[in-house]
Amino acid sequence: TLPLIEGNVRFDNIVFEYEKGRPALKGISLEAKAGESIALVGHTGSGKSTIINLLCRFYDPVEGRVLIDGHDIRDVTLQSLRSQVGIVLQDTFIFSGSVRDNIRFGRLDATDEEIEAAAKAVHAHDFISQLPFGYDTQVEERGNMLSMGQRQLLSFARALLANPRVLILDEATASIDTETELKIQEALKTLLIGRTSFMIAHRLSTIRNADKIVVLDHGNIMEEGTHEEL
Numbered sequence: 376t377l378p379l380i381e382g383n384v385r386f387d388n389i390v391f392e393y394e395k396g397r398p399a400l401k402g403i404s405l406e407a408k409a410g411e412s413i414a415l416v417g418h419t420g421s422g423k424s425t426i427i428n429l430l431c432r433f434y435d436p437v438e439g440r441v442l443i444d445g446h447d448i449r450d451v452t453l454q455s456l457r458s459q460v461g462i463v464l465q466d467t468f469i470f471s472g473s474v475r476d477n478i479r480f481g482r483l484d485a486t487d488e489e490i491e492a493a494a495k496a497v498h499a500h501d502f503i504s505q506l507p508f509g510y511d512t513q514v515e516e517r518g519n520m521l522s523m524g525q526r527q528l529l530s531f532a533r534a535l536l537a538n539p540r541v542l543i544l545d546e547a548t549a550s551i552d553t554e555t556e557l558k559i560q561e562a563l564k565t566l567l568i569g570r571t572s573f574m575i576a577h578r579l580s581t582i583r584n585a586d587k588i589v590v591l592d593h594g595n596i597m598e599e600g601t602h603e604e605l
């Protein structure tokens with residue numbers, strides 16, 4: 376198991392292929408110090424999702440290692456890894472149940488107060504309060520009574536409550552109205568405080584706010600630096 380982690384993440388010379396002879400990552404070395412945010416950018420097929428897949432241990436590298444605080448993540452139980460590495464996906468996973476339960480998710484011990492505090496912190500409380508039954512409103516699996524922006528805010532509240540040291544964000548590409556967009560930007564800043572994060576970033580504001588931008592191309596790192604440097 377991982378003891379309480381600091382959140383240093385290092386990809387050490389990673390080679391990975393889904394199919395033999397077709398490497399998706401061709402020797403990636405990348406480090407995020409505890410608390411740093413990294414934006415992964417690059418064309419379709421460049422390897423952004425693959426990097427995330429390896430950090431979540433959906434796959435293991437063919438060569439090289441992924442280290443958290445110096446521990447190879449292969450030596451850590453999946454349960455321990457999952458409790459410290461959180462993921463917010465583009466297509467937020469909403470299950471049939473109340474809004475409250477959707478925010479609570481894995482944090483079965485969370486009180487109503489904690490759930491509402493998380494929602495408030497990411498600006499989700501206002502729209503939730505306006506739903507027919509507030510936090511007790513039932514949503515469907517497809518979440519179709521919620522807009523994309525609202526789903527995103529809900530997933531931020533869930534992530535904040537889960538409080539992982541390492542956060543992965545696959546940012547939604549859907550166009551969102553300006554007001555919600557601003558809320559999302561602010562919420563994201565709140566969510567990133569004190570965590571190491573890897574973001575597949577689509578919004579310029581997200582890229583600009585990242586500590587480091589990593590540009591991928593055909594499984595290689597092409598450029599790496601701050602927004603000012605690139």
Ligand code: ATP
Nearest residue numbers: 393394398399417418419420421422423424425426
């Ligand atoms: P996008 O912006 O489209 O999401 P990406 O940068 O996330 O692209 P990856 O999904 O990491 O790209 O893909 C990297 C390479 O691996 C691509 O050549 C892709 O075709 C291949 N690939 C990705 N997933 C699989 C899979 N499950 N099986 C086989 N090949 C895959």
Ligand code: MG
Nearest residue numbers: 423424425575
């Ligand atoms: Mg992808």
